[in-house]
Amino acid sequence: MRPRTTGEVDLDTSVFRLDGVTKRYGDLVALDNATLDAGENEYISFLGPSGSGKTTLLRVIAGFEAPEAGRVFFNGKDITNLPAHERGIGFVFQNFALFPHLSVIQNVSFGLTHGKSGLNAAEIERRSLEMIEIVGLSGMQGRGVDQISGGQRQRVALARTLTMQPKLVLLDEPLGALDANLRGRMRNELRAIRERLGVTFVHVTGSETEALAMGDRVVVLDRGRIIQIGTPGEVYGSPASPDVAHFLNRFNLFEGKLAKGTFTGPFGAVPAAHAVRSDRDIYAVRYDRMQAVDPSAPVSGPAIRARFVASEYLGSSVMNFFEAGDGHVIEMEHHLSLGAPQTFEPRQDYLLTWNPEQAIVFGREVA
Numbered sequence: 001m002r003p004r005t006t007g008e009v010d011l012d013t014s015v016f017r018l019d020g021v022t023k024r025y026g027d028l029v030a031l032d033n034a035t036l037d038a039g040e041n042e043y044i045s046f047l048g049p050s051g052s053g054k055t056t057l058l059r060v061i062a063g064f065e066a067p068e069a070g071r072v073f074f075n076g077k078d079i080t081n082l083p084a085h086e087r088g089i090g091f092v093f094q095n096f097a098l099f100p101h102l103s104v105i106q107n108v109s110f111g112l113t114h115g116k117s118g119l120n121a122a123e124i125e126r127r128s129l130e131m132i133e134i135v136g137l138s139g140m141q142g143r144g145v146d147q148i149s150g151g152q153r154q155r156v157a158l159a160r161t162l163t164m165q166p167k168l169v170l171l172d173e174p175l176g177a178l179d180a181n182l183r184g185r186m187r188n189e190l191r192a193i194r195e196r197l198g199v200t201f202v203h204v205t206g207s208e209t210e211a212l213a214m215g216d217r218v219v220v221l222d223r224g225r226i227i228q229i230g231t232p233g234e235v236y237g238s239p240a241s242p243d244v245a246h247f248l249n250r251f252n253l254f255e256g257k258l259a260k261g262t263f264t265g266p267f268g269a270v271p272a273a274h275a276v277r278s279d280r281d282i283y284a285v286r287y288d289r290m291q292a293v294d295p296s297a298p299v300s301g302p303a304i305r306a307r308f309v310a311s312e313y314l315g316s317s318v319m320n321f322f323e324a325g326d327g328h329v330i331e332m333e334h335h336l337s338l339g340a341p342q343t344f345e346p347r348q349d350y351l352l353t354w355n356p357e358q359a360i361v362f363g364r365e366v367a
């Protein structure tokens, strides 16, 4: 099956499925009625702030935690009560959890050597070397895992999981310990491995960039609840709530009041014909949809006066920071592919404006 391209759930082809899973720690509801499925050869990213329940969700799928309510299915079977080691689900931990006194190949082959694989030594070696090659560590099989870099250890942890040929691999912040360069390379390799082995990956990350870059679908969590499931394009283009827009870290959010199809905020009153229902009135404008003009320039749409504070060069874009009179920091991104960036005078005021049709309006009163 090809990875799916929409956020819709297809129960017949799912590799795993969670039905109404709730997990409590004492009074704390770590997972609240979570329902989710994943298809074959799909890459799913969990995105959410710290403490939102991402790791708990992974641990419930893996079988390290038992839910108080709900069911977990894998390959069409109810595995809610099956112990973790009988599930056949791979798990790569945040801290890699390698055996420090063993070599790369001894770590990679550990599960086959010590499990019930029934393979002979030559077959175990062949399969382990193949995985070492797939994760890009050929030639390093004899080294101790204390003689390789953090990124290489991460690959060993992945190869060790993949030798068991699981259909589902759970990755808990697998790239968190790596520098930006290595993270980029590992992302590409994870994609290539997914293509080559047809494994479904579920990847937990606190980084919105990583979630959007990696996932065929992104699952957004907040306080134990799944608040949106969709392709990166759907989540980015149509965040389901102000909280999702906030986690994506790509939108300026303005408070105000939505009434009778008009949003009134610190930038004036703007027509808002298509609002998304929400418990708060919030106006969201993407960082890369804002423009800055001289305060004396005529502006027809919404505009807010703000002082230029600083800019940051991000490689493919420049992020400019402004501060409005009420202290609200407004971010404006300029993609360098669109031409040279504007330069701004420190501590000077500008008018920030945008096309209101490109804003996303959330409100209690929706027509």
Ligand SMILES: Nc1ncnc2c1ncn2[C@@H]1O[C@H](COP(=O)(O)OP(=O)(O)OP(=O)(O)O)[C@@H](O)[C@H]1O
Residues within 6 Å of the ligand: 025, 028, 030, 048, 049, 050, 051, 052, 053, 054, 055, 056, 057, 206
């Ligand atoms: N063993 C535990 N006992 C009690 N509370 C726990 C336990 N594990 C997690 N929690 C709580 O459950 C909530 C969800 O935690 P979880 O680790 O799933 O969050 P997370 O989204 O993975 O966070 P992070 O990004 O910081 O790793 C948090 O409030 C956390 O403090």
